[in-house]
Structures are given as structure tokens and as C-alpha cells.
Amino acid sequence: MAEMWITMGPQHPMTHGLWTLRVKVDGETVTDTEAELGYIHRGVEKICESRDFTQITPYCDRLCYVSAMTWAHSYVMAAEDLLGAEVPERAEYIRLMAAEVQRLASHLMWLGAFGPDIGNLTLMTWCLRDREMFLDLLQELGGSRMHYNYPRVGGVKRDIPIGWANRMKAKVKLFENRINEYEMLLDESTIWLVRLQGVGYATAEDQLNAGVTGPNIRAAGVNADARWTNPYSVYDQVDWEPAVEKPTSVKGADCYDRYRVRMEEMRQSCRMLLDAIEKIPGGANTHYQPGDEMLITKAPTRAPEGATGFSTYECTRGVSNFYLQGGGDGRGKNPYRVSIRSPMFITIPYVAKTMIGYKVADIPAIMGSYDPCIGETDR
């Protein structure tokens, strides 16, 4: 039978974003793939050269819109490295809690989009309903449901509101039971298991050489996580473990392992949140005014030419790096160059190659299990 190229995208219900995947099929089997990105390339790196360091934070929220708090945190870490700013400990705890709540919301969005790909439409309603709980928590911090502009260079914008701690604890405890509900729905479902197991094998070393990081490597059997290998914030003082999953076969991790790792990561995030709220300096129910020294330190606003700063950060989808060079317009008020590494930009072409050999119907399963988010890919 002759082979032919099929174009999936850019408008496609499966692709979780705007990109094209061209697959060459021989009957039902995929023999070659090509990924085409760049449909929402906004030139953020160029725009940021004309913006202040505080004006860049909203752009970083919009890079990966599903997990905005982590990207803003990653950027301000690089900006603090460039400008040489200290962060008070209470602000570090607040940033950690905001990042972990965001991780929960992002994994729920992933599951809510992945379930319908496999055919389980119930998951979309359940996961997005539970995600609203955490979006409410983040809205109390940042003001908006999705783009918070909350971490600032040198600390955070405002303190956690009175009662946030109690609301967070109640929601997290409720959510821990909800994870059990999801697993009850999915782990015994034949369709789920048959569609996910045995599909999309990838080993840890292959993935790392190709630049893939994050939960995808932890699904392949190694607990490498930038929160402890390149430690930042107060993750060493909070009680947690990186979620790791033994791969089901010698060929590496399949989609089922990647799904299990993310469920386990949600449990670890819950554990971190309940622990951090006990340990936060200054108490969980005291409210400091914005600008207080417990929340933010005065950071230099200009970076001299020749100064550089970069951050390694564990975002929800992998390791993200920001590399900033100082000495731009306004005598150093703007950066000279902002360079953003997005984990998905490297993962998507790699995943497109792992699909070779499987059937066309396995493409949504493989693609969805890597959790693509095109906003960060296209910058």
C-alpha cells in the first residue's frame, strides 16, 4: 500500500495547542513524522528587550499559560541572579506554596485534556471542577484566574490573605481524596490501560540526551528533579520526595508510567503544601502589608553591561531556564537579551520521533502523556 502524509493541525481537537504534526502512514502504522511549530510565535524575547525587569513578569506568565506562577517564579529567580537581590524567607515560602498550588492546577488541566483524548470525557468535567478550587486560591494571591503577575524581583507582591491558610488546608485535604477517586475511575478501566500501556516507550538516558526533562524522566525510573539537583527556594526544608515510577519494560517508560508519575506528583505537592504552611516564618495567619521587609527586599533596578544571570527551575513540564544579560536600554534598566528555554520546545520534536512504529490511534495517547503546552514552545 502506498504511504501518504496526513496533516494533523493546526486546528485539531487532539493537539492541545496550535501546532501541526504531519504523519506519514502506511495503512494505520506511522512511518515518519514531522512537527511544525511557530503558529503563536510572539517574539517575546525581542519585546522583553524594551521592557523593564518588572514589566517582563506579565510576559512570563503568558509563556505557559496553564502554569503561570512557575514561569514567573523562574524568571524572577534569573532576574535576582542578574541584579543581585536577596529574598526574605517568608517570601520564599509563599513562592513555594504558590508554585505547588500552580503545579496541582496544571496537572489537573493536563488530566482534564488527556482524559478526553483517550475517550474519558468525565475526566474533563471532574478535573476542571477541581482545578477551580486551586484557581480560587491563586486568585486570592494574584488577582486574576490565570495571569497573576505575583512574584516580584526581591520577593512577592503581597502577603497571603487572612484565612488563606485554612482554605488551602481544607481544599488540599479534600483533594487528596479526589485523587483516590480519579484512580478508582481510571486504574481499573480496561480502555485506559489498554490505550496507555505498551505505547510510547522512552528511556531516561535517551530522553536526557534529547533534552527532555521533568516528569517524563521520572517516569523512566530516575528521580532527577531540579528542585533538589539544582536547589532553589526552600525545597530542602519542606517534607517531600520526587515522584518516580519504575518503567514497565526494558524499553523504557510508557504512557501509563507518565500518567502515574503525575498523579504521584500531585500527592507530593499536597504534602508539600500542608508542610510549608506549618513552617512559614511569621505565621500562617498574620498578614503583612505589601512592601513589608518580610515580603520583599529593595532590589537594584539596573543591571550593568556584562552582568548575566540564569536560573534552572523545575516547571510542571520539565526544566526551564532563563538567561538574562544586563546593559540594555535606559542605562541598564532593560535587559540586553532575554533568552528563554522551554522544555516543550525540545520535547515535541523528540516525541514526534517516538511515535514511529505505532498506530495512528496511539498518537493522541503518546502526545498527551507528555503534556504539551504550546504557549511556552513558541514564545
Place this chain on the structure above:
Amino acid sequence: MGTTVTKEQNSAAVKAIVDNLSERFSDAGITTEAVAHAAGKKFEFVRITCAPEQWRAVAKHLKNEIGVNHCAMVTGTHYPSGGDDRGWEVAYHMHRWPIQDVEAHTMIVHKGENLEGDDIPMEFEIFIPLAAGDSPSVPSVQDLWVGADWNEKETWDLVGIDFEGHDNMHRVLNPHDSPVGFHPLQRQHKIRYHDFNEMYDDPQGFDRKPVDEGRVK
């Protein structure tokens, strides 16, 4: 408590790597130094500065001897006023992760404090300054780290730095029918309405005075 890599491990690893690289490369004019981050935990990382001709040798040494297994980021920058020998610069950011010789079908649970020697995670920053001119070029490391592949494509697409030996170079973010030679992150290209940018600082005109009548910014 969560597991973590300690400052002592980090300093020890940095020292070992800097010694190794200085011994191997310093007479070729390649500088290696240990630089500390200015914020956060203030861990140290390794910064290498080399010339484009020497990059392949350094890259092979990093991969095979030092164990650098992850190419994170390739950044190209254009310095129109950087002088003759630094008109462009390519910065490679790499990591060493404790994922070496992983046996199939096993699970490895590292404990950060127990890592030693080549397992200690490390960040690397490699600067390659290039001469000013119209055709900056760096040898490609696509065959050593597959992760460098699309990073190099993006750097060529946005900045215009050629990678010698790179297989299948094509536009990745800009449209395929962009004009040849259009690399938007070069400094001569300005963003739209760049003259109006300073209006951001005072968008409602509170600081304007009668003498500013008729002025845009």
C-alpha cells in the same frame, strides 16, 4: 526533609571540574572559572570561554570525560557595538544530571546528600565570542547532544548564527516564507512603535508640562 544537594558537594564538584578543564585546556587559551550565582542558594557553576575552532574539542571532552549529558539552551546574541572580536556571542547552557548508565527496567532513587564524584549535578555555561561581521559561525554539536538540535535551529532562525555541520537547518518559529536573511533578534530590527516606548513610563501624561505640547514622548 526533602533530599537536596549541599553546598559542600557543589563546591567540591566545581573545584574538581575546573581543575580538570584547566589542566587540559588552559594552554590553548580556554578560560575556565567557577562562578557563583548572585542569589538564591548561591551555588557555583562552571563558566568556560573558548573560541569557535576549539568548541568541538571542548564539547567532546565535556561529554565523555566530565559527563555532561544535557544540552539545555543555546543563546545567540548580537553586539553591534561590541568591538571586532565580540560582534556576536553564542552561549551554551548545559547540565550534568545524575542519570548515567541507567540499567533498563530499574528504578533509581538518588539521595542528594549521598551523591559523589561525577554524579553531583552541575550547571555549565560556555561562552563562544565570535568576530564581528555578517556571517558568524560556530561548529554544531548536534551529533553529541540531540537536545542541541532544535535549539540551534532556533538560534539560526532568530539571530542568524550559522552552525557548521548542522543537518537539516530550517526555520522553526518564523514562517517558512520569511525573507532570506531576516533574523529578527538582530539589533538593527526594531519592534513596532519602538519610538513610543517611553510612553509606558507615563501613559496618562501626569508628568507632561506645557513645553511638551506636541511631543510624542
Place this chain on the structure above:
Amino acid sequence: MSDTGENYTTFNSRTLVEIVGDVTDEALKATKIKQLLSVLAGRFFNWAGRKSLFTLHLGIKCCAIEMAASATPRFDGDRFGVLFRSSPRQSDVLLVNGPISKKFADPIVRLWEQMPEPKYCIAMGECAISGGPYYQSYNILEGVDTVIPVDVYIPGCPPRPEALIDGFGKLREKIIRIGGAPSTGRDGDKPVIVGED
């Protein structure tokens, strides 16, 4: 009357329908029933169309997440008839929820052209209205209305799901006014009812 080589009756069914149709049409016009039927049918189609706006399943950027959230149990757009369809041939509304880059300008115009009339376009979020935070970018068009005629603009970055549902409400009000007028050259002042001869 029949084509060469075909062997049925001299009257094929298409011709029959045409003749009967013409005769009936003349009869109805003479008794003014046609005008009544047109107005009633027009009002009925208008009601049916605005109560079931099938939206194209197109997610460009962040506003797409709020579009998805508006379909979830908390906000529930489905009770207003808003259902997402995967194919442009089956949808009425193109909800543009992100910035349009130069690479995507061509596909989105093709999607718009593939949608059958009557069709409406909603620009959701700042990026679709005017380029948003990226209005200075080299790769982003300054608003989707540079390539597609837009009916409703929903501001916000991102607009809350309640704002999106309100935007659909404004579209419904507009449909009452303009009915099924073709999407090129709509003028908003004169009320248009489908079927008025």
C-alpha cells in the same frame, strides 16, 4: 429531456420538483401566504440559530483555557446552547482566542472561509482584538479584524468565563438584529429579518 443513454421516463425527478416548485411559489405569492411564511420561518430560524451557537474547537492561546473553563460545571456554557465542534463545516461561530501570527493568518482565513453561512466571529481577549501585550511584535497581527470581520469583541486578558458567556449573550442580541445576513458587509443599524423579500 433526459440525458443520452439513460433509460427512465422523460420526466426525471429534478425537473418535476422544479416545475412544481415554480407553480407553488407563484400561487403562494399571489395569496401573500409566502410573505407570512417567510417572516415566520425567518423568526424561527433566527431563534434556532441564536439558541444553538456551535463554536469551532480552536484553542490558540491562554483565552482557550478560559474557553474550556467556561464549558465546565462551574460556568457551564452548554446551558446556553454553546457546543464545541471539531470541524469548521459544522460550526457557526469562530471564537478567536489568541494572537494571530503571520504563520497562522492563512490557516485562520481558510477556517473562516470553510464555515458555512450564517457565521459569526467573536474576538476574545486582548490579543485577538488588537494584538494585546504583543502589539509591538514582529510576528503578530494587530488584531484578528485585520483579516476576518469580527462581530463581538470581548476584552480581558484573559476574560473571565462569565465575560465570555456575556459575550455570547451580546452575539445573540446581534443575531436578533441582523439575522442571517452574509458576513461580508454587515451594517448594524437596519434590522434584517431572514426571508423578507
